[in-house]
Structure formats: structure tokens, C-alpha cells
Amino acid sequence: MNLILRPHRAWFSLWRRDSLSAIGLTTLVVLVLLGLFGHYLPIGDATRIAAGPRLAPPSWRFPFGTDELGRSFLPRVVLGIRATFLLSALAVAMTACLGTLLGMVAGYFRGATDQIVARVADVLFSFPALLIGLLIAAAAGPGETSAVAVIAVAALPLFVRVVRSVTLTLSGRGFIVAAEVAGASPLRIMGVHILPNIAGAVVVQLTYALSIGMIIESALSFLGLGVQPPDASLGSLLRQGSAYLTFAPWLALSSGLVLSAAIMSVNLVGDAVRDALEPLQGRSLT
Amino acid sequence: MRFFLYALSTLASGLVTLFGAAALVFASLRFVPGGYADILLGPFATPAAREAIGRRYGLDEPLFVQFLHWIVAMLHGDFGVSMVTRRPVIDEFLRRAPVTLELAVLALTMALAVGLPLGVAAGVAPVKAKRTLLARLVGAFGASVPDFVLGTILIFVFSVWSLWLKIGGFAPFSEDPILNLRTMLLPAMTLAVFGAALIVRTTRDAVLRVMTEPYITAAVARGAAPWEIVRRHVLRNAAIPVVTVVTTYFGFLLGGAVVVEVLFSIPGVGLYAYNGLGNRDYAIVQAGALLAACVFITINMLADMLYAVIDPRLAASGAR
Numbered sequence: 001m002n003l004i005l006r007p008h009r010a011w012f013s014l015w016r017r018d019s020l021s022a023i024g025l026t027t028l029v030v031l032v033l034l035g036l037f038g039h040y041l042p043i044g045d046a047t048r049i050a051a052g053p054r055l056a057p058p059s060w061r062f063p064f065g066t067d068e069l070g071r072s073f074l075p076r077v078v079l080g081i082r083a084t085f086l087l088s089a090l091a092v093a094m095t096a097c098l099g100t101l102l103g104m105v106a107g108y109f110r111g112a113t114d115q116i117v118a119r120v121a122d123v124l125f126s127f128p129a130l131l132i133g134l135l136i137a138a139a140a141g142p143g144e145t146s147a148v149a150v151i152a153v154a155a156l157p158l159f160v161r162v163v164r165s166v167t168l169t170l171s172g173r174g175f176i177v178a179a180e181v182a183g184a185s186p187l188r189i190m191g192v193h194i195l196p197n198i199a200g201a202v203v204v205q206l207t208y209a210l211s212i213g214m215i216i217e218s219a220l221s222f223l224g225l226g227v228q229p230p231d232a233s234l235g236s237l238l239r240q241g242s243a244y245l246t247f248a249p250w251l252a253l254s255s256g257l258v259l260s261a262a263i264m265s266v267n268l269v270g271d272a273v274r275d276a277l278e279p280l281q282g283r284s285l286t
Numbered sequence: 287m288r289f290f291l292y293a294l295s296t297l298a299s300g301l302v303t304l305f306g307a308a309a310l311v312f313a314s315l316r317f318v319p320g321g322y323a324d325i326l327l328g329p330f331a332t333p334a335a336r337e338a339i340g341r342r343y344g345l346d347e348p349l350f351v352q353f354l355h356w357i358v359a360m361l362h363g364d365f366g367v368s369m370v371t372r373r374p375v376i377d378e379f380l381r382r383a384p385v386t387l388e389l390a391v392l393a394l395t396m397a398l399a400v401g402l403p404l405g406v407a408a409g410v411a412p413v414k415a416k417r418t419l420l421a422r423l424v425g426a427f428g429a430s431v432p433d434f435v436l437g438t439i440l441i442f443v444f445s446v447w448s449l450w451l452k453i454g455g456f457a458p459f460s461e462d463p464i465l466n467l468r469t470m471l472l473p474a475m476t477l478a479v480f481g482a483a484l485i486v487r488t489t490r491d492a493v494l495r496v497m498t499e500p501y502i503t504a505a506v507a508r509g510a511a512p513w514e515i516v517r518r519h520v521l522r523n524a525a526i527p528v529v530t531v532v533t534t535y536f537g538f539l540l541g542g543a544v545v546v547e548v549l550f551s552i553p554g555v556g557l558y559a560y561n562g563l564g565n566r567d568y569a570i571v572q573a574g575a576l577l578a579a580c581v582f583i584t585i586n587m588l589a590d591m592l593y594a595v596i597d598p599r600l601a602a603s604g605a606r
Contacts, residue, residue, distance in 0.1 A: 020422060122299075123306035126582045128541040130556075131575040134563050138571045139314050215432045219545050222434045223560065235434075242438050249442050256435035264430035271426070280494040 018275070024268025031262050035085045038078035046075035047230065055248040065250040067240065073251060076232050077258055083233035084262065087144060087226075088213035091151035092206065098152075099159025100202055104190050106160070107167025117160060125157040129216050130223075137225045147226040151216050155209040162205050166198045200277040207270025214263050234259040292594050292601040300587040307579040308360070311572055312353050365576070366569035368562075375573045379555055386547070386554035388459060388466075390539035392474035397481030398532070400424070404482075405489025409524070410497065410516060421486050428483025437476040437549040444472060456552055473550040477543055481535050488531045492524035499523070525596050533589035540585070541578025 015022040034041075044051060044062075049069045056066040064073035106117035127135075133150045140146050170176060171194070179189050220226035221235030229236065234255050241251025340346050347355075359365075365376040408421030441453055453472060457465040496502065497520070505515045542556025551557070555574060562570025594601035 020419070020426070024426075119299075119302060119306055122303045123310055123579075126303060126307055126537075126579040126586070127310075127575055128538045128544075128578050128582070130544040131541055131559060131571075131578050134544070134559055134571045135311065135314050135575045138563055138568045211430065218432055219434060223545065223548065225563075238435065238438065242441075245438065245442050246445060252438050252442070256438055260431040260435055263432065264426055267426050267430050271422070280491060 014272070018272060021268050021272035021275075024265045024272070027261055028265035028269050031081055031258075031265060032085060034078055035082040038081065039075070041078070043078065044072040044075050046071065046079050046232070048072070055244060055251075057248070058250050058254075064254040065248060067248075067251060068244060073237075073254065076237060077234070077255055080232045080234040080237045080255060081258065081262065083227050083231060084214055084217055084221075084235070084259065087147055087233070088151060088210060088217045091148040091217075092155055092209045092213045094148075095152045095155040096159055096202060096206055096209065099156050100163050100195075100198070102156075103160040103163025104167050104194055104198070107164040108171050108186065108190055108194065110168075110171075114164070118164065121157040121160040121164075124153050125161075127153070129154040129212075130219060133216070133220050133223075133225055142220075142225040142228065144227055144231075147217050147220045150220060151213040154216055155213060158209050158212075159202070159205055162201050163198055166201045167194055170194055170197055204270065204274045204277060207266055207273060211263050211266040211270065214259075214266065218259055234262070288601045289594055289598075293591050296587050296590040300583050300590075304580060304583050307583065308357060308576060309353070311576045311579070312356055314575075315568060315572060316349065316352070360576075365573040368570055369567050370565050375569050378558060378570070379573060379577055382553060382555045382558050385456075385458075385552060386540060386542055386556065389470060389474055389477065389543065389547070389552060389554060390536060392470055393477035393481060393539055393543075394532070394536050396474060396478035397485055397535070400478070400482040401485025402489060402528075405486045405528075406493055406516065406521070408486070409490045409493025410512070410520065418490075421490050425483045425487040425490075428479045428481075429487070431479065432545075433476050433480060433543070434545045434549055436479055437473070437546055440472050440476060441549070453550060469550075470552070473543075473546045473552055476546050476550075477539065481539075484531050484535055485528065489524065489528050492527045493520055496520050496523045522596065526593055529589055529592055529596065533585050533592075537582035537585040540581045542574065 011022060011025075014025065039046070049071055051072050052062055052066045052070055054066060054068055054070045056062055056070075058065045062072045062074065064077055067073050067076065102117050102121075106114040129150060132153050133146070136146045136149050136153075140149070176189060176193055179193050184192075217226055218233060218235030218238070221233040222239045224236075224239060227233035227236050229240075237255035238252055238259065241248070241253075241255055245252050363376055364374070365379075367373065368375050368378065371378075404417070404421050404424060408415075408418045411417050444453055453469070456469050459466040502515065502519055505519055510518075542554055542559060544556035544560050546552070547554045547557040548560050555577070559571055559574030562568070562574065
């Protein structure tokens with residue numbers, strides 16, 4: 001409740017307990033707001049060519065400099081934040097739903113269903129994400145849809161494995177057996193009794209999958225297999241900037257640093273969530 | 287005997303996974319809209335050319351038969367022919383494999399050298415200690431800065447101040463070991479940062495989990511020296527999750543670190559597969575993905591057997 005009524009208090013108490021997570025949470029909120037509403041800010045037009053000199057260094061007018069077409073780079077980075085977060089969040093959210101469902105079904109029904117689902121997860125897990133990216137780009141062509149598919153393939157086994165193993169240990173517990181004896185249908189058991197108990201594990205996995213999804217999306221865009229020009233993602237901006245690395249390093253550095261900060265904020269928030277859900281206590285050895 | 291049975295079941299499930307991976311790669315290029323001939327020839331192909339391709343690759347046969355032919359050909363070492371050079375793809379991959387292997391081994395060594403000691407040190411320290419913060423920072427930083435960002439920054443720094451290390455101009459280890467190391471250290475470092483983060487996080491978690499076990503309390507109560515407790519009780523019991531991430535990480539590295547190889551122009555299998563895509567030479571992409579999965583699955587099978595050596599209870603219970 002405190003979190004909703006008095007967010008600043010909740011923030012300060014987090015800051016006192018764990019300043020690293022507080023920094024991560026703040027960065028994440030700022031970046032997501034920038035991604036959602038940044039294009040309303042008076043920071044210039046992302047698409048206007050020759051708004052200034054070409055490859056100009058950072059200045060008051062162009063805080064991140066200008067690119068090779070004289071476009072102001074800051075609004076382009078804001079667009080990139082939007083694309084990177086949106087694409088990976090979309091892909092991870094879809095994958096989380098599917099993976100949770102599959103993992104629950106496998107862990108609850110066991111037997112042949114479990115074998116098949118676990119095998120499929122193993123198969124998907126055995127490909128490095130970027131080689132799947134090359135394969136999908138070869139089959140369906142590069143683009144945003146392909147990037148979403150690659151993230152889904154890479155993230156699905158993460159959800160299936162965790163949900164399956166938690167469900168396996170849950171389904172022998174007394175309250176599940178009691179529900180079965182009372183005649184509850186499998187659908188009801190999974191939805192009402194298992195799902196609330198695996199939600200924590202799913203949320204933890206969600207943050208890691210989101211950070212991995214952002215890495216994959218930006219890596220694909222960096223290789224030219226993800227977001228295509230004239231659209232921009234942080235990875236494609238870095239690709240564009242790295243061509244002028246020696247003359248205009250601010251292009252590559254600004255997009256690279258913003259991207260790293262974005263991924264790090266997701267990771268730090270994920271750590272905080274995990275610490276809250278399953279705290280690991282240390283102890284001294286003397 | 288128990289171990290033998292355990293190894294056999296590991297092998298069997300590995301083969302099933304491998305079969306699934308092969309089916310996926312096969313399907314990925316056969317079930318696309320337009321079909322294989324369209325991918326090979328592009329949109330402006332004449333019907334005659336289509337038919338010729340169809341006959342050459344046996345596309346007029348039922349899918350299942352095609353799949354069988356494909357599998358049998360691969361078992362004979364035939365992974366297809368490059369459409370550009372007309373040479374067997376597998377030869378090209380084998381020629382480049384040592385480069386990727388060297389890169390992977392270098393990166394893994396660096397990652398382990400940083401990750402293991404820091405992870406164990408942070409795991410046995412109280413949660414508020416300085417090294418815990420350091421471990422969390424290394425973990426968060428390494429898992430967050432993508433390899434191409436780090437690589438770009440390193441290229442920028444080292445292209446301004448050369449500092450002995452070199453970017454590009456790769457030479458094989460057998461010809462010029464010194465030059466080879468000068469070109470390989472930066473890419474290996476770029477890859478190692480993520481691995482180090484992975485290993486720090488996993489090791490710290492595993493050690494923290496072991497530390498709450500009753501036998502650690504017992505050892506502390508007996509008055510055993512801290513180092514002795516770590517060596518005899520903690521390391522072995524915390525080893526399995528660490529072995530899992532190390533083998534996973536190594537398996538992915540061996541599949542070809544596409545981004546880093548492209549960025550630093552390291553002529554390994556990842557760069558070859560990437561260039562194959564650029565040349566629309568899809569046999570290379572297909573073989574690259576499949577070989578990466580093969581290597582990964584093999585490494586994982588070995589890891590599964592290693593688990594049973596580390597913890598004999600696993601083989602005894604038959605659990606995986």
C-alpha cells in the first residue's frame with residue numbers, strides 16, 4: 001500500500017536497504033517513461049535531415065551530436081529506447097504466457113506430455129540465439145518480426161524449465177492432492193492452485209528474460225538483422241555510429257551507454273525482486 | 287555399473303535432442319512461405335530453374351523422405367555444398383573451428399579466473415560485506431553490457447592508444463603465436479566479461495545456498511578452519527550449478543560468437559555463418575546452426591556425466 005500511496009517513502013526505504021537496486025529502479029522508470037512519452041519532449045525532430053551540420057560533436061543544441069545526415073542524435077536515441085523496450089517486452093510477454101502454460105502442463109500431467117515439452121525446450125535451448133537469428137533471417141528475411149521470433153525461441157526454454165520444475169515439486173503437495181480428491185478439474189487446479197504459487201518464479205524469470213531479450217534484439221539490430229532503417233533501435237544506432245567511430249565516437253558511445261544502462265536497470269530490478277521473493281542469507285564461518 | 291547406466295541414459299536423451307535439433311533446422315528452411323526454391327533463386331526465378339532446383343535437392347519427394355535423405359547425408363559427413371565456392375560446407379567449418387575454439391578457451395579461462403574466486407569470496411561473506419557489493423556490481427555490469435557495446439568501446443580505446451594489443455589482422459596461432467595472441471586477447475576479453483558475470487552470480491548463489499546447510503553449522507561448531515570448511519564442504523556441494531553455467535556458456539561460445547567475431551574480424555565459424563547469410567549462401571547458415579547445436583548438446587552430455595562424478599547420489603537415484 002505504501003508503494004502506491006507514498007512512492008517516495010517506499011523509494012527511500014529501498015534506498016536505505018539496497019541502494020544499488022534503488023538506482024536500477026529509478027533508471028528503469030526514467031527510461032521506460034522516456035521510451036513511452038519521449039517523442040513529446042521538445043528535444044528536436046528525430047527524422048529531420050540536415051537539422052545541423054553533419055557529425056557535429058555534442059553541444060547545447062544537439063546534446064548527443066548529429067549523425068551523418070545531420071539529424072539530431074538525441075531524439076533518435078529516444079526512439080531507439082522505445083523500439084528496444086517495446087520489441088523485447090512484447091516478445092518476452094508472449095513467451096512468458098506460452099512458456100508458463102507449457103511448463104505447468106508438463107509439470108502437472110507428467111508422463112509423455114512432460115517428456116515432449118521438456119525435449120522441445122532442450123532442443124530450443126541448444127541453439128545459440130544469434131545462430132537462430134541467422135537461420136530465421138535466412139528463412140523469413142530480417143526485420144522486427146524475425147527479431148521477436150528469435151527472442152521467443154531463446155526465452156521459451158527459460159520459462160518452461162523453471163515453471164516445470166516448480167510445478168513438479170508443487171503437484172505432490174497436500175493442497176493439490178486435496179483439490180484433486182475434491183474433484184477439481186485439471187484446468188481449475190492449474191489456474192487456481194498452481195499458478196499463484198509459481199507466480200514468483202515467473203516474475204523473476206521475466207526480468208532475466210527481458211534483459212536477455214534486450215541483448216538479443218540489440219545484437220540482431222547491430223548485425224543489421226533486426227530493426228531496419230529508417231526506424232531506429234539502440235542496436236541499429238550503434239551499428240550506424242560504429243561506422244564513424246574514429247571521427248564521431250559520441251554516436252556509438254551514447255547509444256551504447258544508454259543501451260547498457262537500460263539492460264543493467266532491468267537486471268538490478270530483477271535482482272531486487274528475487275532477493276525479496278527468496279532471500280539468501282549469508283553467514284560467517286567463525 | 288550404475289554410472290554406466292546413467293551415462294547410457296544421458297547419451298540416449300542427448301541423441302533425441304540432437305534429432306529434434308536436426309528436424310528444426312530442416313523445417314526452418316523448408317516450411318517458409320514460397321519454399322526452398324524461392325529462397326535459393328529469389329523472386330524472379332523461371333519455372334524451369336525452379337524445377338531444376340527441385341530435382342537437384344529432391345524437393346519433389348515427400349517431406350519425410352527428404353528429411354531422411356538429409357539426415358543420412360549428414361551422417362556421412364555431407365552437410366551440403368557452399369553455393370558460392372562449390373566446396374563442401376563441412377570442410378570450411380572444420381578449417382575455421384580451431385579459431386573459434388581458441389577464442390572460446392581464452393574467454394572461458396578469463397571468465398573462470400575472475401568469476402570463481404569472487405563468487406566464492408562473496409558467497410562466504412556476510413551479505414553487507416564490501417566483496418558482496420563488488421560481486422553484485424561485476425554481476426550486474428557483465429550481464430548488462432552487451433558484447434558489441436563493450437567491443438565497440440574497446441575498439442575505440444585501443445584504436446586511439448594502441449597499447450600493444452591489435453584489432454584485426456588475425457594470424458593463425460601456428461604461424462605467429464605472439465601476433466595471434468595480440469589479436470585474440472581483446473575479443474576474448476569482450477566475451478569473458480559476460481561469462482565472468484554469469485559465473486560470479488551462480489557461484490555466489492550456490493555457495494550461499496550451501497552455507498545454510500546443517501553440515502556447515504556442524505563444521506563451524508566443531509571449530510574447523512574457515513578455509514578448510516570452504517575446501518571440504520562448500521566447493522563440492524556448490525559445484526553442480528556452477529558446472530551447469532560453465533558448460534552452457536562454453537557450449538554457446540563454441541557455437542560461434544557471431545557478434546564478436548564480426549566486430550573484431552576473427553575468421554571463426556560465427557563470422558563464416560554470418561557472411562554466408564550475407565551471400566545468400568543458406569547451406570552455410572543451416573550447417574552453422576546445426577553444428578552449433580551438435581557441439582552444445584555434446585558438451586551438455588559430458589556435463590551430465592560430470593554431475594554423476596561430482597555427486598554420486600545422482601547416478602544412484604537415476605535422477606537427472
